[in-house]
């Protein structure tokens with residue numbers, strides 16, 4: 001096991017039995033139409049292709065990580081998790097197809113690809129939708145919110161990691177925990193992950209989803225993420241999983257100099273923005289691509 005694997009004792013072998021409802025079934029051909037489907041992605045999306053391929057193609061084994069597919073050849077060894085007990089081979093194979101698709105969609109950061117390979121997305125999806133866990137779509141998680149599509153999760157983390165410190169991230173902040181999936185991915189790439197959710201039942205859902213994974217470096221916080229977490233700032237990176245008309249000033253202030261914040265910004269039309277803190281009083285902004293997220297809302301619910 002490599003260093004990161006030791007640091008994050010997230011052993012899927014240790015997953016408690018969450019019932020057969022969580023067994024990933026064959027991916028459905030269709031795509032859910034919910035927010036967070038980046039429009040750039042929509043054009044070249046091979047979601048159902050990938051899923052169907054993975055269900056038909058030979059599944060070679062439960063080993064995570066050194067995905068031998070063309071698109072992810074350069075992936076560094078995954079912080080090794082074992083696949084879940086219920087369907088280790090199926091879930092691993094389908095997830096590998098998802099990662100292959102992410103590479104085709106332009107995700108280049110091998111550590112991000114490896115983390116996407118390692119986290120069992122199906123454990124964050126409600127039973128009725130679990131068959132769609134590995135298609136490239138956002139899916140409802142209740143309370144009018146969604147789990148983000150795999151592409152946008154990978155993309156935001158990749159952009160955040162492309163910093164002047166060679167991708168090193170000590171402390172990161174996520175606004176909008178939702179079901180906890182992105183926090184789990186982040187936990188493999190940062191020393192400490194703080195994640196804030198404003199809807200109490202979703203905060204509880206994330207706790208429930210993450211508990212069996214035994215991830216030691218995630219801190220879930222119930223509250224208004226627009227205020228950030230001043231008591232533990234500054235952060236090396238900040239990701240917003242919900243779109244506001246602008247990025248809250250508090251979050252800009254809580255970014256370390258040299259740190260990167262990635263956020264969807266806009267109303268009906270949204271773009272993914274990268275904000276880098278250049279100095280105490282100076283931030284640069286770049287617009288990356290169109291996207292579609294649920295709205296960032298003030299207060300708690």
Ligand code: SAH
Nearest residue numbers: 147148176178181182198225241242296297
């Ligand atoms: N990160 C999630 C995505 C969740 S969707 C994933 O892994 O898939 C976005 C979430 O942001 C919703 O749960 C929503 O309730 C939450 N949210 C919106 N405004 C917020 C705010 N001001 N503070 C904290 N969470 C917020």
